Amino acid sequence: MNCQEVMEYMQRELDGDLDEYEKATMTNHFKQCPDCAAMFERLKTLSAELENLPHVTPSYSLVDAIMPQLEQLSFEAAGSVVEPQEAAMPKRRKSPARGASSRLRQLTGVIAACLVAGTFIISYNAGWFNGSHSNNDMSQAEASATAADSPMANYDTSELKQFVATDPQASSEVKSESLDTGMSLKTNVTEQGGIVSEQDGGGVAGGSSSELGASDVGSASGLTAPDSNKENPDTGTDTSISQSPTEDNSRTLESLSGEPEKAPLAPVAVVSADGVYSAEVVGYVLKIYEASDHKLLLETSRKNGQIANLSWSEDNKILNYEIHLESGGIEKYAVDLNTLKDEKATH
Amino acid sequence: MVEPGLIRAAQSGDRDALITLLREIETHVYRTAYYIVNNEQDAMDAAQEALIRIYTKIGSYEEKAQFKTWIQRIVTNICIDKFRRNKPTVSIDEHDMVFHEKQNVEDEVLSAYAAQDIRSAIDQLPDHHRAVVVLRYLQDFSYNEIAESLDLPLNTVKSYLFRARQQLQTLLHDYQKGGVRG
Known part of the structure; x- marks a missing residue:
């Protein structure tokens, strides 16, 4: 048996992995080879030192320290039976919140209510409505890529877009209808609210749901769009709302719809x-x-x-x-x- | 270490059970992190991250693996991936297994190595060699348990452990003689 083979035996002996016969073979080798014997002594010392390394403990309770994050995770998972997301991790911040469908459902209700309220305010201003007809039409046709003059028009556009996104087939019909009177606008909003909750119930409606997210962003000023919606021209709408001379009702609208900011609708x-x-x-x-x-x-x-x-x-x-x-x-x-x-x- | 009933309760959505479970394992998680990253603050951060990951992933634990190896796998991965980046380590040559030099029996005054020296020697080991040593000595894991934790073949675990001990022995021997060569 050579020294190389004995080294393996020595190592295994440190882990209690040698049988009696192997042990005897190793000991016999030591009698003829003082170098190996010395090496074994050093390895035994090392192994003993490693075993005696201080069993350190954390200086404070780690679980207590992360409790706020864990609660956050539970909260985010509360609306769904799926596992909690790692949303508390800083690197996850940007990804849209998932698994929060109940909260989402509540929010869509709030949003719909806001839109209805906003529309009532707008419909009082009958004179404006007629005047801005063409304006609306244009921005709708161009998918609201250009910021329109009036803040009202912008609001209207984003709302319209929302509806159109929800039901592409009905879009042309809706366009003419909604520009007619304040009343029909209100109808749209209600319908849209209905569609939203239907989507929630069905579980899945990806395309329209993410479009919806973007539209909300447009009407609630100063929000960033969900990652997946870069192509949505909501920023044009967004800036013009906050920059143009504000009328009272647009202010109201902003403050009303400001609430959903914390949770833009996520892709399904x-x-x-x-x-x-x-x-x-x-x-x-x-x-x-x-x-x-x-x-x-x-x-x-x-x-x-x-x-x-x-x-x-x-x-x-x-x-x-x-x-x-x-x-x-x-x-x-x-x-x-x-x-x-x-x-x-x-x- | 952790009662199977507690694990099952935690998996079935009992949040209190899950928190109790985390409290039971936090020291084990921290200890591994401490010896792998060799820095108290990083160890705290890595251990917290591991506990959060265990919290979120408890549902994906399957009983075919031991729970203790499952949690050690999580903490070692976090430590190695995130907290050991760019730290210098010695290279361990496969063919350089046995005696680097013929050591004279006469200078074998066997004194205890200073714990600080051992820690800095461990710190110089390559990541997986160090992880094997930590699991073997700080968690009292068997070869098989280490293999399961690190997802390495059994023979690789043995050869990492053996080479790591030889390397540590060489490093510490050099420290003892009053100078670090190379």
């Missing part, structure tokens, strides 16, 4: 029951992330309809979803997380 996310994956609908694209670190695993091609009814299979490996085509048809798709393939469901 459905986390798998085991908490491993998170599926998100962004516009007409479905994205699947690793829930732990938000790593993008899969991004589908752009779909030709609304993505809806996301659901995870029992083993959490297959995400089923539907595409609601404008023609009214429904296509069923499934993403297999084992193969990362997005395919039409067989049945």
Whole structure:
């Protein structure tokens, strides 16, 4: 037996991993090899020192220290049965809040109420309404990319956009109707509120939900849009509200709709029951992330309809979803997380 | 270490059970962090981050792994990924296993190494070698438990541990002789 082999024995002996025969072999070697014997003594000393390293304890309770963060996490998770997100981590701050559907539901109610209130105030100002007709029309046609002159027009536009985004099919009809009178505007708002809560109940309505988020941002001044909505021209609306000479009612509107600032509507996310994956609908694209670190695993091609009814299979490996085509048809798709393939469901 | 009933209660959504569980493991989590990052403040930060991750991920723990190896995996990953970036370590050459030099038996006055020397020697080990040593000596883990915690093959764990001890022995021997060479 050479010294190299004995070294392995010595190491294993330190971990109590040698049997009697191996131990005897090693001891015999030591009798002929003082270097190995000395090395073993040093290793034993080292190992004993390592075992005696101070068993340090934290100087204050770590759990107490993180309790506020844990409570925050619980609060954020309260609205859903899915696992809490790591929203308390600084690096997560920017990602839209998920799993807060109950709070979202409350907020949409508040927003709808604000819009109704705002619209009443506006409809009092009948003269203005007629005067700004063309203005509205133009900014709507250009998807409100240019900031319009009147603050009222801006408000109106963002609200309209909201409605249009919610139901693209009805858009043309709505446009003419809503520009008619204050009354019909109110109807739109109510309808829109109804649609919002319906979405909540259904669980999923990605495209329109994120559009909605952006529109809210537009009417509540001084807000940043959710990450996924960079293409939305809400900033134009935004700045003109806060910069243009304010009328009383636009002020009222600002303060009313300022409340939802803290929680812009998030894109719809459905986390798998085991908490491993998170599926998100962004516009007409479905994205699947690793829930732990938000790593993008899969991004589908752009779909030709609304993505809806996301659901995870029992083993959490297959995400089923539907595409609601404008023609009214429904296509069923499934993403297999084992193969990362997005395919039409067989049945 | 932690009662299985408590883990199950925590997993089923009992928040008090989860908090109790975190209190039971916080010292173990901190101790590993302390010896891997070798700095009290970083250890506090890393341990807190690990506890938050355990809090959020408790649902993904599966009983086929030991709970203690699961939590050590979380804390070692955080320490190595976030708190050990760019720290200098010695390189351990695979083929340089045994005697670096023939050491004279006569200078073997076996005195205890200073704890401070041991800590700074541990600090010089490559990340995974250090993690193996910490789990072996501060958590009393077996080869298998270390392998499970670090997601390494058993043989790799052994060779890391053996090489780490040899390296530590060499470093400490050099300290004792009054100078750090190289």
